[in-house]
Amino acid sequence: MRGLVDYHVHTFRCGHAGGASRDFVRRAVDQGLVEIAFTDHIPLYFLPEVDRDPKLAMREDQFAGYLEEVAALREEFTGVIEVRLGLEADYAEGRERELERWLSRADWDVVLGSVHWVAGDWIDDPGRSPARFAAEGVEVLYDEYYRLLEKAARTGFFDVLTHFDLPKKHGHRPAAPRVDAEGRALEAARAAGCALEISSAGLRKAVAEAYPEPRLLSRAVAMGIPVTFSSDAHAPAEVGWGYERTLALARACGVREFVTFQLRRKTARPLPA
Ligand SMILES: [Zn+2]
Ligand SMILES: [Zn+2]
Numbered sequence: 323m324r325g326l327v328d329y330h331v332h333t334f335r336c337g338h339a340g341g342a343s344r345d346f347v348r349r350a351v352d353q354g355l356v357e358i359a360f361t362d363h364i365p366l367y368f369l370p371e372v373d374r375d376p377k378l379a380m381r382e383d384q385f386a387g388y389l390e391e392v393a394a395l396r397e398e399f400t401g402v403i404e405v406r407l408g409l410e411a412d413y414a415e416g417r418e419r420e421l422e423r424w425l426s427r428a429d430w431d432v433v434l435g436s437v438h439w440v441a442g443d444w445i446d447d448p449g450r451s452p453a454r455f456a457a458e459g460v461e462v463l464y465d466e467y468y469r470l471l472e473k474a475a476r477t478g479f480f481d482v483l484t485h486f487d488l489p490k491k492h493g494h495r496p497a498a499p500r501v502d503a504e505g506r507a508l509e510a511a512r513a514a515g516c517a518l519e520i521s522s523a524g525l526r527k528a529v530a531e532a533y534p535e536p537r538l539l540s541r542a543v544a545m546g547i548p549v550t551f552s553s554d555a556h557a558p559a560e561v562g563w564g565y566e567r568t569l570a571l572a573r574a575c576g577v578r579e580f581v582t583f584q585l586r587r588k589t590a591r592p593l594p595a
Pocket of ligand 1: 410
């Protein structure tokens with residue numbers, strides 16, 4: 323999609339993505355994107371070392387190589403496409419100091435704030451989350467997720483909140499929207515100057531719907547919360563994937579511009595015509 327960006331892309335280091343990082347950039351160029359931000363998963367700093375599954379996030383000893391590879395790609399593609407250095411950083415309640423230390427280790431262009439770890443386990447694990455929703459209750463898990471997302475936004479550590487309504491990933495939905503809990507998370511994002519991503523990844527999941535859903539995106543737009551575009555690509559072919567649909571969603575929800583980041587400074591750009 324000409325003129326847009328992809329602000330959420332993983333490399334092989336996260337253990338569940340494949341392909342050469344250069345091919346992600348090539349794909350972005352082929353799609354007519356103007357920027358691509360690599361945003362690999364932060365090492366799982368908040369879990370005991372034995373539980374840091376290398377299939378979920380990069381290992382600590384891969385961190386330096388990640389920074390070097392993105393810097394080399396930025397150099398290689400100068401004048402062709404902007405390659406940004408980012409990180410998808412898990413928020414973990416009570417571990418803010420450690421997170422802050424990780425974030426101080428590089429000059430990021432953009433830091434994505436994600437909540438995947440909710441009430442002592444992953445909220446989006448395809449193997450375990452159906453049993454969790456059945457046992458713990460859909461409403462309870464949604465409310466807890468939004469409570470953590472609100473706290474994440476309030477740290478001020480993040481430029482963009484990812485997959486805002488992630489608990490829906492495998493199709494679990496509360497009987498009625500959790501309007502109050504969502505509203506508190508949105509208000510925290512607004513107050514902190516955080517953007518939301520419009521992510522096509524949900525279209526590839528069981529829920530078959532982008533993040534955030536139209537009702538939530540409209541609500542965010544009405545509050546003046548900025549947005550950016552992303553695919554959460556885990557393979558080169560997923561870069562910019564589904565953008566016809568997410569651009570149409572954005573327009574339908576009243577989005578007029580999107581934001582990009584360089585060294586964490588935000589710039590607004592008009593939606594492509
Ligand atoms: Zn994520
Ligand atoms: Zn991701």
